[in-house]
Amino acid sequence: MVYDIDNKNGKGLMDMEKGLFRLPLMIMRGGTSRGEYILEKDMPEDRNDWDKVLLRLMGSPDKKQIDGLGGAQSVTSKVAILKRSEREDADVDYTFAQVSIDKPIVSYKGNCGNISSGVGPFAIEKGLVPITGEMTSVRIYNTNTDKIIVSDVNTRGGKVNYEGDYHIAGVPGTASPVRLKFREPAGTLGRGLLPTGNVKDVLDVPGLGKIEVSIVDAANPLVFARAKDLGLTCLESPDDINSDEKALELLETVRGLAAVKIGLIDDYKVSAWETPGIPKMTYVAESRDYTTFDGKEIKKEEVDLLSRMMSMQKAHQSYAMTGAMCTAAAAVIKGSIVEEVLNTETDLKNIRIGHPGGILECGVDHVETDGLPEIEDTFGYRTANLLMEGTAYIRL
Numbered sequence: 191m192v193y194d195i196d197n198k199n200g201k202g203l204m205d206m207e208k209g210l211f212r213l214p215l216m217i218m219r220g221g222t223s224r225g226e227y228i229l230e231k232d233m234p235e236d237r238n239d240w241d242k243v244l245l246r247l248m249g250s251p252d253k254k255q256i257d258g259l260g261g262a263q264s265v266t267s268k269v270a271i272l273k274r275s276e277r278e279d280a281d282v283d284y285t286f287a288q289v290s291i292d293k294p295i296v297s298y299k300g301n302c303g304n305i306s307s308g309v310g311p312f313a314i315e316k317g318l319v320p321i322t323g324e325m326t327s328v329r330i331y332n333t334n335t336d337k338i339i340v341s342d343v344n345t346r347g348g349k350v351n352y353e354g355d356y357h358i359a360g361v362p363g364t365a366s367p368v369r370l371k372f373r374e375p376a377g378t379l380g381r382g383l384l385p386t387g388n389v390k391d392v393l394d395v396p397g398l399g400k401i402e403v404s405i406v407d408a409a410n411p412l413v414f415a416r417a418k419d420l421g422l423t424c425l426e427s428p429d430d431i432n433s434d435e436k437a438l439e440l441l442e443t444v445r446g447l448a449a450v451k452i453g454l455i456d457d458y459k460v461s462a463w464e465t466p467g468i469p470k471m472t473y474v475a476e477s478r479d480y481t482t483f484d485g486k487e488i489k490k491e492e493v494d495l496l497s498r499m500m501s502m503q504k505a506h507q508s509y510a511m512t513g514a515m516c517t518a519a520a521a522v523i524k525g526s527i528v529e530e531v532l533n534t535e536t537d538l539k540n541i542r543i544g545h546p547g548g549i550l551e552c553g554v555d556h557v558e559t560d561g562l563p564e565i566e567d568t569f570g571y572r573t574a575n576l577l578m579e580g581t582a583y584i585r586l
Contacts, residue, residue, distance in 0.1 A: 211243060211584040216312060217259070221304025221572035222360040222508040222547065225268035226259060226582070227312040230285070233271060240287075241296040244269055246584045248289045255291060259582065264502035267291055268305050274318050279338060280331035282313045288467045290502060299454075300378070300410045300468040301334045303511020307368045307572035310341030311350045315576065321345045335378035335410065342369040352575050359482070359548025360508030365573035372515050375408040376565045383407060383562055385452040389525045393447045398440065404527040405448050408519035408565055410512035411469040413448035414527040417498070420444070424475035424496035427483045428505035428546050431498070442503055445471035462503050470513055471500040476531045483507070483546045493544035494533040508547035515568040517543060518554040522563045 211234075216227045226247060233240060245251070248267050249258020260267040269287040277283070286305060288297045310328035313319045319328050326345040331338055344351040344366040354366030376383040383406060390402045401419040406412055417424040420440060431437055446458030454465045474497045477490040499506040499513050506513075518541050520528035532541075539553040552570035556563040 209585060211586050213243065213247065213582045213584055214580075215582055216315065216579045217577045218308040218312060219361070219575040219577060220270075220302075220306065220308030221358065221511050221574070223265040223268055223302060223304035224261065224577070225266070225270055225302075225305045225308070227270045227272070227308060229316060230271050230273035230283075242586060243584055244287055244289050244296050245294060246586060247582055248291075250289055251292050251294050253292045260289065260291065262291060263507070264288070264291065264504055265304070265507060268302055270305050270309055270312065272309065272313060272316070272318065275329075275331050277331055279329060281319045281329045282309070283331045283333055284309050285333045288502065290466060293463065293466075295463065295466060297465075297467040298334055299465060300470075301332045301337075301512055303370065303372075303409060303513070303515060303570075304572060306330065306332070306339055306511065307341070307370060308574040309339075310343040310368060311352070311574050311576065314343060314345065314350050321348055337375055337378060337409070338373045340371045340373065344368075350576075352573075354573070356571065356573055358571070358573055359545065359550060361573065365575055367571045368574055369569065369571055370511065371567050371569040372409045372512075373567050374565065375515055375568050376519065377407055378409065379407055379411055379452065381407065381452070383519065383523070383565060385411060389523060390527065391448075391451055393444060393451070395440070395443055395447065401444070402527065403444070403448060404520060404523070405452055405469060406516055406520040406523065406526065406528075408568060409515035410510070411452065412472050412513060412516040412520070413445060413469045414517075414520060415444060415473045416527055416531070417473045417475040417496075420473055422473060422498075424473060424498055425478070425480050426498060426505075426546075428507050429483070431505035438503065441471050441473075441500055445469060445500065466502055470510065470516075472513060472517070473498055474528055474531050477533055477544060480544060482548050486548060488544055488549065493542045493549055494536040495528065495531050496544045498546065505546070509543060509545035509550045511570060511572055514543060514550050514552040514570055517541070518552045518568045518570075519556075519565045522554055522556050522565070
């Protein structure tokens with residue numbers, strides 16, 4: 191690959207003698223994830239070169255990502271790529287990239303809600319969106335899912351304010367809240383809220399037998415299973431799951447079979463390679479007392495259901511924001527796996543999901559119909575933090 195040195199158009203710079211691609215970026219924590227935020231104009235013009243740049247940026251494939259900026263977890267091996275939008279209903283276009291840790295794979299299938307929470311602040315910091323007052327709304331078009339997200343960012347005093355008193359489970363301390371609303375989130379695959387057309391499907395899992403699942407597509411497609419049907423409890427910590435090879439294999443098998451069911455692949459055994467990011471594997475159970483991975487006691491009355499998510503074939507340390515959005519949508523589908531385990535007194539404007547790191551609150555606006563509910567939007571709160579700005583030196 192050859193890139194001309196061109197300071198005028200702001201492209202990432204290739205030092206022809208040293209063979210370095212110099213990439214301007216910001217590193218931000220978005221929700222319970224951390225990622226590199228990049229302007230699209232600084233990426234290679236040829237999209238075919240993006241994977242090579244992002245893999246080297248993160249230091250993949252390598253379980254330690256020792257020669258890159260990744261943190262050896264799926265939640266720290268993520269990238270957001272932005273540009274000013276030409277759409278009338280959006281201010282910025284945002285492409286999400288999930289970089290595999292131990293495989294030479296970059297997945298652009300699906301979105302990350304946690305990384306999405308940093309998109310608004312980044313867009314404002316980079317001048318893509320003007321500040322409009324104490325609160326600035328950023329309309330984000332996610333190219334991965336063909337959906338619009340509205341991010342409300344605190345801009346009191348004419349700048350992005352990261353400090354505040356809002357706490358989200360899985361992140362130390364407090365910060366300023368970022369409100370995310372996913373407009374008309376259903377059907378990111380173009381097949382509606384239920385990609386198979388069924389509220390429940392039956393999967394024949396080798397070594398386990400037949401189990402019921404609900405495959406729901408809102409913000410991202412998820413496959414929901416009952417914890418008890420998998421021989422699990424929803425009390426497991428991420429370390430419990432990640433140290434259990436049989437459990438990891440089972441959960442990936444279920445996810446792979448669901449991917450086959452919705453037509454993403456033909457063979458469930460290649461799911462980790464051909465569609466590693468979607469559908470997201472999720473298992474749920476009725477609310478119970480439990481202990482978070484950092485020792486906090488959660489009472490059953492504090493949550494409306496328990497849930498555990500997988501991310502890139504490992505247990506999520508907390509809960510994906512798009513996962514919460516899909517869970518909220520599934521909660522209003524009568525007869526779904528989620529609706530069955532949900533507390534009957536649940537306030538649908540404030541669904542409390544008990545996950546390994548604590549509690550995630552989310553909500554859903556919907557219209558009841560004779561058939562499936564029409565999901566108008568799903569919403570929730572995250573926080574973000576700007577960690578650094580600089581230039582990455584990428585040897586290609």
